[in-house]
Amino acid sequence: xxxxxxxxxxxxxxxxxxxxxxxxxxxxxxxxxxxxxxxxxxxxxxxxxxxxxxxxxxxxxxxxxxxxxxxxxxxxxxxxxxxxxxxxxxxxxxxxxxxxxxxxxxxxxxxxxxxxxxxxxxxxxxxxxxxxxxxxxxxxxxxxxxxxxxxxxxxxxxxxxxxxxxxxxxxxxxxxxxxxxxxxxxxxxxxxxxxxxxxxxxxxxxxxxxxxxxxxxxxxxxxxxxxxxxxxxxxxxxxxxxxxxxxxxxxxxxxxxxxxxxxxxxxxxxxxxxxxxxxxxxxxxxxxxxxxxxxxxxxxxxxxxxxxxxxxxxxxxxxxxxxxxxxxxxxxxxxxxxxxxxxxxxxxxxxxxxxxxxxxxxxxxxxxxxxxxxxxxxxxxxxxxxxxxxxxxxxx
Numbered sequence: 001x002x003x004x005x006x007x008x009x010x011x012x013x014x015x016x017x018x019x020x021x022x023x024x025x026x027x028x029x030x031x032x033x034x035x036x037x038x039x040x041x042x043x044x045x046x047x048x049x050x051x052x053x054x055x056x057x058x059x060x061x062x063x064x065x066x067x068x069x070x071x072x073x074x075x076x077x078x079x080x081x082x083x084x085x086x087x088x089x090x091x092x093x094x095x096x097x098x099x100x101x102x103x104x105x106x107x108x109x110x111x112x113x114x115x116x117x118x119x120x121x122x123x124x125x126x127x128x129x130x131x132x133x134x135x136x137x138x139x140x141x142x143x144x145x146x147x148x149x150x151x152x153x154x155x156x157x158x159x160x161x162x163x164x165x166x167x168x169x170x171x172x173x174x175x176x177x178x179x180x181x182x183x184x185x186x187x188x189x190x191x192x193x194x195x196x197x198x199x200x201x202x203x204x205x206x207x208x209x210x211x212x213x214x215x216x217x218x219x220x221x222x223x224x225x226x227x228x229x230x231x232x233x234x235x236x237x238x239x240x241x242x243x244x245x246x247x248x249x250x251x252x253x254x255x256x257x258x259x260x261x262x263x264x265x266x267x268x269x270x271x272x273x274x275x276x277x278x279x280x281x282x283x284x285x286x287x288x289x290x291x292x293x294x295x296x297x298x299x300x301x302x303x304x305x306x307x308x309x310x311x312x313x314x315x316x317x318x319x320x321x322x323x324x325x326x327x328x329x330x331x332x333x334x335x336x337x338x339x340x341x342x343x344x345x346x347x348x349x350x351x352x353x354x355x356x357x358x359x360x361x362x363x364x365x366x367x368x369x370x371x372x373x374x375x376x377x378x379x380x381x382x383x384x385x386x387x388x389x390x391x392x393x394x395x396x
Contacts, residue, residue, distance in 0.1 A: 078144035078185070085148020091298045096149045105142060109173075115154060118178035120146055125174040128167035137165035139174050146176055147185075155239070155295055159185040235309040237287055238294035246308035246316050251369045253306075253320050258366060265319040265327035265360040266372060268380040269297075269334065272353045272387045274313040281344060289343045289352065296341065300333045316376075324360040324392060331356045331390045355383035359393040 090096050093113050100108035105126045112119040127139040143160040150158040164175035179185060233245040241249070250266065257264035271277075271293065278286040290313060297307045297315055306318040317334075319327050338354045357380030361367050367375075375393040383391040 074140045077140040081141040081144030082148040082151075083144075085145035086151055088149060089152060090149050091152055091295075093153065095303060096146070096153070099149065103145075105145070106174075116181070118150060118158070118160075120160075120176045121173045122176070123173045125166055128165055128174055136168060137162040137174075138167050139165055139176075142174065143176055147178075150178065155291065159183075161185065235294075238290055238309050240294045240298065240315070241306055241308035243308065243310055246306070246310060246318070247369075249306050249308075249318055250316075250373060253318055254361075254367075254369050254372060257320065257361070262321050263323040263360060263362055265322040265324065265358065266376045267317040267319065267327055267331050267334075267356055267358050268310065268373075268376040269315050269317070269331075269354050269356040270380055270384060271313040271338075272355055272384070274352070277343070277352065285344050292341065292343070293338065293352075293354075296337050297334060300337060301330055305330075314380075316373075322360070323362075324358065324394065327358045327360055328390065328392070331358055335390060353387060355380060355387055356390045357381070357383050357393065358390060 088099060090099055093110050097108040097110065100106060100122065103126075106122040106124045106129075109121045109123065111121055122139070122142055125139050125142055127141055139162045143162050147158050147160045150160070159179045160176045161179055162174055163177050164171075164173075166172065166174050233242060234240070235242040253264055256262075271289075274286065274289075277289065290309075293313075294307065294309070294315070297317065301307060301317060301319070304320055305322075308316045308318070310316045317330065319330060322330070335354055335356060339351050341351060343352050357376050357378065359372060359376035359379060361372060375396075378396060379391040379393040382396060383389045
C-alpha cells in the first residue's frame, strides 16, 4: 500500500480531516494549559512552549485516561474511540496498523484476522503507558478504536475486548480480541480507586476527572458534526464515496495533476447484465452484491485512490499520479477479483463480470473534468459491447 495525502496525522487518505482535529484542539487548548498548571508549571513562564493538542495522544492522555477511575467513564472512552476509528475510513488491516503508529497509540501487530476471528496486539499502548494497576485493564479507548476500524474493514458491527493489559499483567503489550457475533460489550473489573500517573498527584487527577467529563461531551459533539458531514459525501448503500463527492474530487485532482505536472487516471466500471441479476434474485440480493463489489474495489486500489458509486451499478475510481500502465494494472486486478466471486454468496448463483473503461491524461494535457469523465465513459461503453473487457480511451 502506498501512503500519500489527506492524512491529518501524516498523509493517509482518511476521512478524519484537519478541520475535525482543529475543532478538537480548540476544545482542549485551555485544558492543556490547566494540565501544566496542575503539575506546578506556570504556562506563561515555562521554557517549553504550551502546545495546542493535535494528536489523539494529547486529547486522550490528558483528558480521558486519568479519569476512568471506578469505571465511571470507561464506556464513554470506549465509544469515543470507536467513533474516531470508524470515522477514519481505513479499509485494510495494514492501514489500521499504520494508523496506530501515527496516532502514537503504539505498534499494532495483527495476530489473527478473519471474518469471525480477529486478535490484535499493541506494543507500548497509549493508555497503559506509565500506568500500573493490580486489578484492571485500562485500554478502553484502544479497544473502541480497533472496533471502529474493523467495522469499516469487515462491513459489519465489531466490538473488541482487552484480554490482557500491560498495565495489569506487565510485559510490553496489550492483547485485544473481537467479540463473537451477538456477544455484548461490557465494562468489567474496573475496581481501581484512582489511577496513578507519573507527575500527577491525586488532587491533580481529581481535577482532571471533572474537566474530562466536559471535554468528552465536546469531543463527541465534534464527532457528530463530522459524521453528519460524512453522510453527505458517502453512498448510503455501499459506503464508498457518492456521486457528489466524485464530481468534486475529479475537479480537484485534475487541477492538482495539471498544476504539478503529474498524470491522473480514471476508471469507470459497470457490472454486466446486472438488471438480469436483480430480476433473477431480487433487488435486495442485488444490493448485497453491490456492497460486496464496493469492498472488492476498495481492496484493489491504493490508499491515495478514490472509489465512488457513480450511479446504479456503475462505479468510478480516481487514480492520482497514475498513467495508463498503472491504471491498467488496477483495472485488471478488479476484473479478476470480481470474476472469482460468487453472487449470491449462498452458492446458488454464479460469478458476475464487470466491464471497465480507462482514461488517463498526461501532465501537459489541460483537459477539463467533463471531457475527462466523458472519455472514460466512452471507453466503458465500448467495453460493455463486448462485456467483461477493459478498454483504454486512447485506443478508441
